[in-house]
Amino acid sequence: MSINHIVTPLDSAYLDSKSQYVFYHKMVDFALKELIVTAQHNQLCTTQEIIFFKQYADLLLYSIEAMRVKYMYDEEENMKVDLTESGFPNYLEFRYLFNDLSLKENYVNKLKDVSELQEEFLDSLLRKKEPVSRTKLFQAASIMYYTSVEQKFIFNRFVQGKIIKAPEGSEGAFMTSWSFFDVGCNRPFVCYMYFDFEGSTIDAVKELVYEVLKTTADREMNLDVMAYGIDRKLKDIKPKHIKRIDLGPFHNVFAKDENLITHTILESIAAKDVPLESYALSLKIDEVTSGGEFTEGGYFSKQTLQRWNQPVNKSYVLAPHRIIQLLYSKRPEIMNGLEKPPIQIADLQNSVGSRQ
Template identity: 75%
Template sequence: MSINHIVTPLDSAILNSKDQYVFYHKKVDFALKELIVGVQQNGLCTPQEVIFFKQYCDLLLYSIEAMRVKYMYDEEDNMKIDVTDSGFPNYLEFRYLFNDLSLRDNYLNKLKDVSVLQDEFLDQLLRKKQPVRRDKLFQAASIVYYTSVEQQYIFNRFVQGKIIKAPEGSEADYMTSWSFYDVSLNRPFVCFMYFDYDGKDPFTNKEEIYEALKAVADRKMNMDTMAYGIDRRLKNVYPKHIKRLDIGAFHNVFAKDDNDLTHTILEAIGKKEIPLEAYALSFKIHEVFTGGEFKEGGYFSKQTLQNWSTPIKEGYVFAPHRIIQLLYNKNPEIMNKLAKPPFQVADLIIEK
């Protein structure tokens, strides 16, 4: 593990109340669903890419919901939100969830039977006329968590998609996708690769392709560096187009990063010019395309590799109308450099 993978508690803010868990989960859930719709409506991805993008976002939302259930009444531990340049849960939270669910059976054997706990709840509420104690609520939440959350659906540091035939009109014969959670940035990324294959088909060789992607394309790096690493590692694979979606930062009341857009929103929330629910979501697309081939290696080990175009980098912002106005007033130099004017999404309204 490289130095870029080191994560410390100082990178995080802690959610320490039931209300904060509910509030945060509603914000992330709402913002990501608005992002999926916005990406589709504004043609930032092809129809097939949108399908894969939604699937990865669903895994992310499933994991955050699992965190909410796990930590809801836990007095000893609290969920941590990245405060550096993300606004999403700290990567360690996903790792804790995955590891914790590996011990599901051990924990279930120690928990009370559901019927016994139900009787205790009824006795407390109906006979004693008192609220259920927090430790009992934690026991109930733990039962829900360990009996309903599936480890296979937890968003991991690297999530591999399948190889499929590329949609008609694509620049290559095949495509695949993958997603990763960059542990230094604490942000999710989604990648697509369109490629040709020298051989019968790539499906018989898919495990080698998957392992190569996990080894050389599992973190944020320069797109031409990523493309060269994939190309060099897989001799029968000829990448033609690689596209990476960078989700975040999520600018909201829980973020405390140095991003100017986050500071603008936090300042306006502090002055009560906008509500606590206010948010904006940055979104970046980086792409590279092939531009010819070259040979590398010795006489007996020559390999044909791709020349890559200069990476195309485009930045976007999704935000409700009032926030778009605010950001234009306070940060016009940033907003005017976006690939397109900000995309308007719906306001989040939470009943107080």
């Protein structure tokens, strides 16, 4: 395990109430769905890239919903939101969830019978005229969690997509995608690679390609370094275009990082200039393309590799209209440095996290 894979609970803030779990999940769900629509509408991704992007976003949303169900009535454990310029759940939460579900059969056998728990609910509500206890609510949530959540749909540290024929007009004959959750910055990334293949059949090297991507392209790094690492390990594969989307930070009331956009939103929420549900989402898209080839190695170990062009880095901010105005007013240097003016997305209509 490299130092980039080390995380600690000190990097996180705790969600400690039912309303916070509901509110946080609503915010993440809403922001990611807005992102999918916006990316397509503003042509930040191709049609095929959007399809893959939505699949990875669905895994992320499924996992966060599973966390909400698991933790909402648990009085001993709390879900943690990352503080290191992320705004997403701490990576440990995904790891705990995945490991916990691998033991689900052991837990299911220990759960109270559903009919018995239903009788206890009815007894409390109808006969005793009192609220159902948190203990019983936790038991019900546990039944729902362990009997309905599937481990295979949990967003893991690395998620591999399939190799398919690239759409017409692409810079390679084939394309593949993958997603990873970088432990260092605690954010999800989605990547695409377009490539040519010089072997007889692509099926013969698929598993090798997947293994190389998992070991070489599973963390944030300079994109040309990633491209060279992939190219060097796959002799029959000629990468032509690699694209990486960095999701985040997700700027919201639960984030407490040092990011200037996050600070601006938090200060304005504290001053009651903007509502509690105010948010913004940063997005970075890096791309690198092949500009030719060169030969590396000696006479017996000669290999043709790609000569990569300078990576192109583009930054975007997605936010509701009021937050865009706020950021232009207080952080014009950030707004003026974006690839294009901030992209307007919808306000979150909040009925859960309202001020008291």
